[in-house]
Amino acid sequence: MATRLTLICHARTVAQKLGRFAQDEPIEMDWQSSAGSLSGHFKLSAQLLSAPETRAQQTGLLFASELDIVPALRDCDFGRWQGQRIDDLQAQEPEALNAWLTDSMSAPHGGESIADVCARVSAWLDTLRTPGHIIAITHPFIIRAAIVHALQCPMTAFNAIDIEPLSMTELRYNGRWRLRMERAANTKPL
Template identity: 50%
Template sequence: MQATRLTLICHARTVAQKLARFPVDEPLELDWQAQALSRAAEIGPGTRVLCGPELRTRQSAALFSADCVVEQALRDCACGAWQGLSIDEVQAQQPEALQAWLADPQWAPPGGESVAQLCQRTAHWLEDMAQRPGRWLAVTHPLVLRAVLLTVLQAPLCSFNLIDVEPLSRLDLSHAGRWRLRLDRRS
């Protein structure tokens, strides 16, 4: 059985992240290139590159390969009516709804996707990736990385908000019968 090696990288920083806003399809911040280019050197030849459909993931993935394949399963968690609003605005306008979303993985923002739905979507994607041996790089979003990590570790959904994912964070996984988290030493 040939192994699947999967590296997930969070897209580079956006203005929405900096302002603690629920994202829209915004471009990357202007100072993102130097950080992202330094990460590009860590990806080996022959690695196939996937990304979410949003502009920020496509821009980040383009630093690794001109032949990025967009995967809908890597899209950001849909935030529905909260798209473009800051956390403070949602707290001021809908405090109970925000608390419900933070406390209950089954609860979704109006017109959006719940954490449970996001985790289910990413679990299905991981099942598919397990059948695709070789080296893969997937550029996606902080919430998708959280969902993947919960799935691989078989952690409860209530752990979702205990994970912080910074821009350009990297998660290495391997699959040869089951998904395993790969920790390595960088010099």
């Protein structure tokens, strides 16, 4: 039996809506009235993990009332850019922003580089060798890093991957990681 890892991106935040680097902000939706609303989406035997940030934990509570917090699933440390608008940085620090977007080793904001995030996520994925289903509520950067690792892509592919709020990405491990795309619900194979 393979390890099945479903990565779920947290629900949308105001920072995402405004084009800002993330902070530890809540999700935009009324998660308290929606708590448990997605609980029937997965079998009860799945292990539910969450990044430590508020937005990931609130999203996780849409699926279950109990979450295991995993520090390796935390978002990228954006250093002094945390909470800053990307458009403002483009105007104020265009060279630094461009370096960060084009060089995976660059961290002009004083936080983590893309290479750092990819190494952290790769190390975490290497610990997941137990058969069963794991659901992890996390962030776009972490999901992108997991895809790059699974597909053994160069880190230059990192910025070519878009992850939407509440999207699901499935990886399977059976000797090596594979990206698994599922057909839409309620459709028959062609």
